[in-house]
Amino acid sequence: MGSKSPIALLTQTDIARILEKELGDRFARDDRILVIIPDATRTAPLPTIFPLVCDLLLERVAALDFLIALGTHPPMSEQARLALVGISHAEKCGRYSSVNIFNHAWADPSELITLTTIPDEEVFSITRGLIKRPLPVTINRKVLDYDVALVCGPVFPHEVAGFSGGNKYFFPGISGPEVIDFTHWVGALMSSRAIIGTYDTPIRRLINRAANELPCNRVFMNLVVQDDGLAGVYIGDDEDESWLRAARHSAQLHITWMKKPVSQAFAIIPSMYDDLWTGAKGMYKLEPVIADGGEILLYAPHISELSYTHGTLLDTIGFHGTDYFKANWNQYRHFPWTVLAHAAHVRGQTTYKDGVETPRIRLTLASQISKERCEKVGLGYHDLDSIDLRWWRNRKDPDYLYVPRAGEHLYKLDSAKT
16 A cells, blocks of 8 residues: 555554554465565665564564575675665574575576476467567576565566566566576567556566466565655555556656657766666666657766676677667577667667668766777767766756656656557
8 A cells, every 4th residue: 555645655653554454464374485575776665674574474474584586686795685674693693583585596507496388379479479489487496495475676667577566576586597588588679668667568468477387375565665765565465456556656656757858868877776787777767758869878987897797798799779689680699688688778779771770869878887898889988087967967958857866767758648
């Protein structure tokens, strides 16, 4: 449930009351509960949620553990995991000694299990003809050890699924490379610009189809975040109902509608995005309102790497649109589709004709990534030291957009409303 106003925040007392009402009597005494949570690249008040969930459930269920839905993000250290949920080492060894906080290991076959394979004809139907090949449904095998998976994470506009949250925490959050590659590439074929901020997408349907194969029961705690607080908590065992309510609330908070496009946007990338792989969300959320031939300038003085996981591959592949990759498929087909999809999302919409690729807009980085590396992979470069933040912040130009915290708030044109 949300607050009386879409933008009003719930108090800690409100949150505790909601959790008690929705979760207090939901589980059996012998249930083993696995709570799936986001990593530090998602804004979520886990330091508030974690102790409330533990205090509520630890004495009522047989086991309560947490699994971080990293996707392909790097594993978090013990210190980082404790900071994520807002507890000290002493608290972990004392009050929460029975609670495990696991990293997901997407690339470790011993940590994964294939639940089934979705046939190619069904995939073709779900993706509306975009792709026809079987999909092995691989996931973290820890789901076999628990009776209930409790998904606890925020819902934001998302470049691959339309909106994040819900079953997306399973696929690709705690899945294997097959599902991660598959979902991201289908998203790239559709384009982030077409998907982001929409509810019913082929990727969401594919994710939901895969989630139906899970052996454990599912309960969803969909969070609608406003700044550092919570504006809504939507709990239920029906993903469609609870997630859709949260997504609609998120749309009210996290989408800004504009009458006309702008030629340039200056976006400050927050420190929670530690590489371009995650920081590129600042581009995805702004692309829909940039005029043809326009530019997004990402200001990220803390970022020095394209991707801590996939940087070497991106140096080899570069950033190109899907038309380019499809036209040169024999050259790129053996690269991980997740990386190709990321490269396409970052490049944005392009045309490819007679061997020449033309991007619709320009993406320029002001970061610690060198000019030489930016040019090699096909990105624009802006000297970090030449940036005068005060000038960019105070610039008055109707054809310009300043975004002080980019990555979670989506900008769209009124003409895209349906």
